[in-house]
Amino acid sequence: MSNIAPHQSRFLQYDPQNHIFRVHRDAYASPAVFAEEKQKILYKSWIILGHETEIANPGDFVTRRVIDRELIFNRDSAGNVNVFFNSCMHRGPAVCKQKEGKANIFVCPYHGWVYKNDGYLASTGSTKADAGYPAAYLARGEGAVRLQRVQNVAQRAGFYFVNFDDAAIPLDDYLQGAGARLDRMALQTTAGFEMIAGVHEYDINANYKLLCENSYDGYHLMQTHATYLDYVKEILKGSNLDPKLGGIVMTLGNGHGAFEIPVLSGRPVAQWLPHWGEEARLLLEEKRNEVIARLGAELGANVCDMNSNMVIFPNSVINDQQTILARTIIPLAHNRMRVRAWTVAPRDEHPKLRAIRMENILSFLGPGGFATPDDVSMLEWAQTGYETTNVMWNDFSKGMTPHETPLNATAIYDDEMQMRAYWLQWDKLMSARPPS
Amino acid sequence: MSEASLRHEIEQLLHLEADYADDWQLPEWLGLWAEGEILYEIGPLDTPRGDRLSHDQALYLLSDDRFRLEQRIIRMGKPTAHAESPVRSRTRHLYTHLRNIAAEGGIITCKVNMLVTRTRRDTEGVAILPGYVLFTLARQNGALKIQRKRIFLDLWVLSNPGTMAIIL
Numbered sequence: 219m220s221n222i223a224p225h226q227s228r229f230l231q232y233d234p235q236n237h238i239f240r241v242h243r244d245a246y247a248s249p250a251v252f253a254e255e256k257q258k259i260l261y262k263s264w265i266i267l268g269h270e271t272e273i274a275n276p277g278d279f280v281t282r283r284v285i286d287r288e289l290i291f292n293r294d295s296a297g298n299v300n301v302f303f304n305s306c307m308h309r310g311p312a313v314c315k316q317k318e319g320k321a322n323i324f325v326c327p328y329h330g331w332v333y334k335n336d337g338y339l340a341s342t343g344s345t346k347a348d349a350g351y352p353a354a355y356l357a358r359g360e361g362a363v364r365l366q367r368v369q370n371v372a373q374r375a376g377f378y379f380v381n382f383d384d385a386a387i388p389l390d391d392y393l394q395g396a397g398a399r400l401d402r403m404a405l406q407t408t409a410g411f412e413m414i415a416g417v418h419e420y421d422i423n424a425n426y427k428l429l430c431e432n433s434y435d436g437y438h439l440m441q442t443h444a445t446y447l448d449y450v451k452e453i454l455k456g457s458n459l460d461p462k463l464g465g466i467v468m469t470l471g472n473g474h475g476a477f478e479i480p481v482l483s484g485r486p487v488a489q490w491l492p493h494w495g496e497e498a499r500l501l502l503e504e505k506r507n508e509v510i511a512r513l514g515a516e517l518g519a520n521v522c523d524m525n526s527n528m529v530i531f532p533n534s535v536i537n538d539q540q541t542i543l544a545r546t547i548i549p550l551a552h553n554r555m556r557v558r559a560w561t562v563a564p565r566d567e568h569p570k571l572r573a574i575r576m577e578n579i580l581s582f583l584g585p586g587g588f589a590t591p592d593d594v595s596m597l598e599w600a601q602t603g604y605e606t607t608n609v610m611w612n613d614f615s616k617g618m619t620p621h622e623t624p625l626n627a628t629a630i631y632d633d634e635m636q637m638r639a640y641w642l643q644w645d646k647l648m649s650a651r652p653p654s
Numbered sequence: 655m656s657e658a659s660l661r662h663e664i665e666q667l668l669h670l671e672a673d674y675a676d677d678w679q680l681p682e683w684l685g686l687w688a689e690g691e692i693l694y695e696i697g698p699l700d701t702p703r704g705d706r707l708s709h710d711q712a713l714y715l716l717s718d719d720r721f722r723l724e725q726r727i728i729r730m731g732k733p734t735a736h737a738e739s740p741v742r743s744r745t746r747h748l749y750t751h752l753r754n755i756a757a758e759g760g761i762i763t764c765k766v767n768m769l770v771t772r773t774r775r776d777t778e779g780v781a782i783l784p785g786y787v788l789f790t791l792a793r794q795n796g797a798l799k800i801q802r803k804r805i806f807l808d809l810w811v812l813s814n815p816g817t818m819a820i821i822l
Contacts, residue, residue, distance in 0.1 A: 317700070416698030416713030420816030423777075444734040449725050493721070556811065561713060573710040577717065580709075586696060586716035588729055591737035591817035598815075602776075 222624075222642050230645040231611065234620050239634075240611040241641050246425035247604035251648075252552035259532050259647050260285050262383040264392045266534035266546050267291055269562055270376045271413045273299065277320040277335060281312075283548055284380055289368065290314050291378070294336040295322060299373075301380055302337055302365040313365065324365070337365035375400040376411060376562075377536070377544070394471030395626060396530050403538050405513060405521050406487040407564035411542070414576075418559040420585040424597035426533050426549040429557065430640065432593050433535045433545065434477045434527045436467060436631040437616070442596055446582065446589045450483050457492040465524065465631040469624050473531030473643025475636030478524045484578060485540055486571040487564070488522040494574055501568050529636070531643055540578035553601050559584065614638050661755060664764060664791065667798050672747035675821040680727045683821060687723070688792040688799035694718040696822060697806040705788065705806050715807075715818055730819070737819035745820055746771045749787075762791040762798070768805065770822060777815060783822065784808045 224233045231240040244251050265284050268291055272280050279292035281304055288304040290313075304312045306326035313324040313333060323340065324333045330343030338358050342348050354361030370381040372389035374397050379389055390397055404411075422429065432438065440447070440463070450461070465479030484491035488506035490499045510518030525539040535545035541561045548556040563575055582589045603609065617633030624639040655663075667686065674683035696715035697705055709717035718726055733739050751767040770783040790802035805822055812818065 414713055415707055415711060417700045418713060418715070418812075419700060419810065420812040421814065422816050442736065445729045445732050448732075449729065452725060453721075557816070569710070576710045576713070577719075577722075580714060580716050581722060584713075584715065585812050585816055586714075586818035588726070591819040592735070594815070594817050595736040598776075 222646075227645050227649050229648060230641060232642070232645075234618060234622055237615055237618050237620075239614045239618055239638050239641075241614060243604040243610055243612060245641075245644070246427060246601065246612075247552060249552045252425075252549070255532075255644075255648060256285070256549075258650065259644065260549065262381070262386065262647075263532050264370075264372075264379040264381045264386065264389050264530070264534075265532075266530065266536070266544060267301065267371075267378045267380045269411070269413055269544070269560075270373060270378060271411055271562065272318070275320070277322055278318075279314065279321055279335070280318040281314050281316065284546075285382070285549065287382065288312060289380070290324070290365070292321075292335055294334070296336065298336065299371060299378070300335075300337060301368040301371045303368070305366070306331055307339070307363050307365065308342075333365050337367060339363035375404040379534075392472060393530065394474065395468075396470045396472075396474040396476075396528060399470065399476055399526065399528050400536070402521065402526075403536070403542055405517070406509070406542075407566060408512070409564055409566035411562040412565045414541075414561045414563055418584045419556065420594075421550070421554065421556050422594050422597055423554050424594075424601040425553055426547045426555040427640075427644075428597040428600055429545070429547055429555060429593075430529045430533060430535060431637055432597060433537065434467065434475060434529050434636055435634075436463070436465065436477045436479055437634070438593075438596070439463065442592050443589050445592070449581070449588055453483065453491060453493050459492070463631065466628045467631055467633050467636045468628045469626055469636050469639035470528075471626055473640045474529065475639050476526050476528035477631055477636070478520075478526045479631050481523055481525050481539075483540065483582065484574070485522075485525070486567065486575040486578070498570055498574060501571055505568075505571070529640065531640060537583075540582060541575050543579070543583060553605065614641065655757075657755065660757060660762070661752065663798055664755065664762065664789075665752060667791070667800070668749045668752070668766065668789075671800070672749060675747055676745050678742055680731050680821075684724065684727050686800050687720075688794055688801040690792075690801075692720050692723065692800070693802040693804070694723045695802075695804045696818065697804065699807060699809050699812065705804065715812070730821070735819065737815075737817055741775045743820050744773045760793045761801070762789075762793070764789050764791070768822075770820075772815075772820060774815065779814065781814045 229242045229245050231238050273293040276293055276295050276297055282289050290302040290304050292300055306313050308331050311326055311328045313326045322335055332341040334340050355363045368380050369384045370386045461482045467477045469475045481489045488502045490502040506522050509522055527537045529535055533547045537543045543561045546558040550556055584590055614634045614637050617629055624635050629635045671686050695717045698712045729735050748769040749766045754765040756763050766787050768785050768787050772781040785805055785807035788804040791798045792801045
């Protein structure tokens with residue numbers, strides 16, 4: 219991809235020569251902009267939906283909201299994966315009210331229309347009722363009634379994505395370098411992954427893009443998370459471990475980006491902390507040796523020693539740190555989001571390491587952790603600043619150079635290049651004129 | 655000890671615990687916990703299996719052993735614990751329907767319903783956190799102390815605010 223020329227748009231001041239990169243706060247705080255970006259970005263992008271392990275067996279289903287669409291994500295009796303809009307083709311109610319389960323059929327509670335788990339209509343309630351409809355409705359051929367499917371459903375490394383634009387480019391083309399980052403996470407085990415029960419679901423009174431920025435911002439750690447760093451010092455007391463902030467940020471194409479930084483607080487694949495004890499040390503050494511024997515010294519060490527948080531444009535966050543944690547962000551309004559955080563772990567993980575994983579997650583991540591509450595405060599206070607003052611622009615110029623190409627590049631961990639790449643993509647899509 | 659006096663003693667402990675939490679008397683609150691291994695947990699919100707899954711099987715909201723609970727209390731007391739600083743939430747802990755009291759070998763278990771209200775200066779309205787608590791209490795040096803406090807909320811989503819930066 220070629221460089222993006224310096225320009226000024228409704229939302230962006232982009233002037234590398236003069237070290238200026240500013241984003242207009244309407245991008246976060248305007249209901250009209252939010253409505254516009256739904257049409258131009260959110261309904262046209264690949265958005266994370268879930269994980270293959272959630273629908274491992276025929277009949278398995280989950281119901282889930284993506285952006286503002288209610289969906290059924292299932293594996294039908296023939297083994298095919300489907301994503302249906304959760305609405306009866308007759309008069310509209312959801313045909314599935316459960317969050318998850320196993321079902322051969324979905325039944326609308328209103329008039330009793332029955333759908334097989336491949337979406338085809340099997341009955342309208344009774345033989346007598348069926349007689350009142352065209353025969354083709356139930357015949358599985360042309361004119362058959364079927365739950366409306368999302369056409370574009372695809373997976374990469376076990377992570378499923380949907381795109382509500384029927385003309386969307388293929389997922390792998392969309393992901394560009396982010397795809398390889400997902401593949402890298404899958405290298406943690408050869409046994410595959412399993413979904414851990416329970417979801418952290420919480421609301422934040424801020425624009426969804428603020429959480430994206432926060433998720434791969436290596437620069438706020440010292441300030442926002444001072445108390446967490448105190449905690450890390452405490453758990454490392456008496457050991458010779460002295461983790462340093464460091465690493466890189468990277469841009470991955472199409473607005474995606476990530477940071478990759480040295481592990482600060484241990485991980486089950488595979489870095490030990492003294493207070494986990496001797497048994498854990500041996501297990502982690504064994505795990506580390508397995509990964510390095512399989513992947514080689516360089517890649518193996520990268521998989522074991524580096525945390526990586528990634529934002530897949532525009533709103534999917536996948537963190538590879540104390541665990542593999544996906545944050546599906548549901549933008550509820552221009553100034554409110556719902557976060558749905560879930561985690562997968564190697565299926566063959568030793569119970570001791572699994573226990574460590576779970577404890578480690580809770581010490582940092584999640585609404586009750588030692589870090590996330592402070593992030594949430596910062597995001598909400600930022601949003602308040604946009605809505606209650608006349609200040610117009612946010613600054614993203616840190617580390618910018620005159621000839622920077624923020625596409626498939628890397629920079630030091632506390633640079634803001636990954637966010638510039640995000641905003642250049644966002645601005646490009648928002649500036650596109652609809653075909654007349 | 656009669657059941658009535660044991661019940662009274664538990665209620666006194668719960669009232670004191672609620673007051674310390676609501677008054678942000680953090681070290682005093684921590685002082686109500688037993689010596690030895692302890693567990694302070696808030697269970698997963700979204701799973702109907704609730705308290706049947708332990709914290710290493712499901713994603714709890716929090717699960718603190720002694721070290722982490724002590725660290726949590728230290729953290730909460732710092733001005734850089736931004737979510738509750740500089741102005742702290744005002745909370746009110748209500749316990750009711752104390753039941754299932756069982757005593758065996760100096761260990762007492764019970765179940766109690768809980769309602770916590772929480773108001774923040776920068777947020778409109780009152781957040782209500784309903785749930786139940788499974789307590790395990792231990793008699794140490796003649797006094798009842800908290801050994802385990804496992805909280806299960808009747809919430810699907812944590813909202814307004816979406817974080818748990820207070821003592822529940």
